[in-house]
C-alpha cells in the first residue's frame with residue numbers, strides 16, 4: 001500500500017465518509033524530495049547535553065510534583081511561546097495517590113501544543129499527534145532518563161520548530177488560493193503531547209503507571225466537540241498517535257506492532273532508507289566523516305533502525321507486551337505508531353531504568369539522526385514539500401527566488417509542484 005492510499009484509507013475508516021468532500025484527495029500529496037531531505041535543519045548545538053537550548057534543560061530529575069518537573073514544564077511552555085507562538089498551549093491536569101506517597105495527592109500535568117489550519121474549526125481537524133513522556137522515575141534517586149524520554153521530547157521539539165515556518169507558508173498559500181474547504185489536506189493539523197506520570201513510582205501495575213495518559217485519554221474521550229463537528233471528541237481527532245520512547249542509544253531496533261498503522265511505519269522506514277542513501281545519517285557506518293576516507297574502502301553494510309520495513313504484519317496486533325502511554329489511547333480506538341527501541345533479541349537498551357540512562361550515555365549522532373528522521377516524517381505527513389526552503393542546497397547556479405516568490409510560483413504553476421524548487 002502506498003503512503004497516500006494508506007493515509008486515505010485510515011482517514012476514511014476513522015471519520016464519517018461524506019462529512020468532508022474528498023474530491024481532490026491526492027492533489028497536494030507528494031513525498032518529500034531529496035532536496036528537502038538535504039535541507040532539513042539539524043539540531044546542532046540545541047542538542048548539546050550541557051548547554052543545548054532544547055535538550056539540556058530536560059536532562060534533570062523530573063519526578064511528578066517536584067520542582068524539576070515544574071522546571072521542565074516551564075521549558076516546554078517557554079519554547080512554544082517564544083519559538084512557536086502560533087501553537088495553542090494547553091495543560092491537562094489530574095492528581096492521584098501513589099504507592100510511595102501515602103495520602104498525598106500527586107499532581108500530574110500533561111503539556112499539549114496544537115497547530116491547526118487557521119480557517120478550520122477545531123472539531124473539524126484531524127491531527128498527527130506526536131507524544132512522549134517527560135516525567136522521570138522516582139527511583140533510583142538521581143535517575144535522569146535521557147532516552148526515557150528526554151531525548152524523544154527534544155526530538156519532537158526540534159521537529160516541530162523545523163517545520164513550523166513551512167506550515168505557515170503552506171497554509172497562507174492555500175488560504176490565498178481559496179483552498180480552504182473540501183480536501184483532506186485542508187483539515188489536517190499537528191499536535192504535541194508531553195505526558196506526565198508514565199513511570200511507576202513503585203512497581204508497574206495498572207494503577208501505578210501511565211497516570212498522565214490515562215487521565216488525558218479518559219478526559220478527551222469524554223469531551224464532546226460542538227455539534228456538527230467532523231470529529232466527535234478531541235480523541236477521535238487523532239489520526240495517528242505517534243509515541244516515541246527510549247530513543248538515543250546507538251543502533252536502535254524499532255519494530256512494527258500494529259497492522260493498521262504499518263503503512264505509516266513503512267513510510268518512515270522509506271525515509272530512513274533515503275536519508276541513509278543521501279548520506280544524511282551521521283550514525284551510519286558509511287557517513288563520510290573525513291575528506292580522506294579511502295576511496296577503495298568497501299562500504300560497510302548499512303543498518304536499518306526500522307527493522308520490520310519489508311515484513312508483512314499478518315495479525316492485527318502483535319503482542320509486544322510493552323505497556324506504554326499508547327495503551328489508554330489504543331483501548332479507545334486511536335491509531336498508534338509506537339516508535340520504541342526494543343530489539344526482538346535483546347529487548348530495551350542496556351541503560352534502561354538504570355543510573356546510566358543519562359546525557360553521557362547518549363549516542364549523539366543517533367540522537368541527531370532521530371531529529372532529522374522525525375522532522376522528515378512530519379514534513380511528509382503534513383505535505384510540506386515545496387514549502388521547506390531548499391535554497392542552501394540548490395546545486396544550480398541560479399539565484400534562488402525569495403521564499404514568497406517561490407510560493408507564488410508554485411501556486412501559479414501546478415507543474416512545479418512535482419518538481420524540486
Ligand SMILES: *[C@@H]1O[C@H](CO)[C@@H](O)[C@H](O)[C@H]1NC(C)=O
Nearest residue numbers: 073091092093094107108109
Ligand atoms: C494545570 O497545571 C499547570 C501547572 O501547574 C498550571 O499552570 C495550569 O494553570 C493548570 N491548569 C488548570 C486548568 O488547572
Ligand SMILES: [Zn+2]
Nearest residue numbers: 137148199353
Ligand atoms: Zn521508563
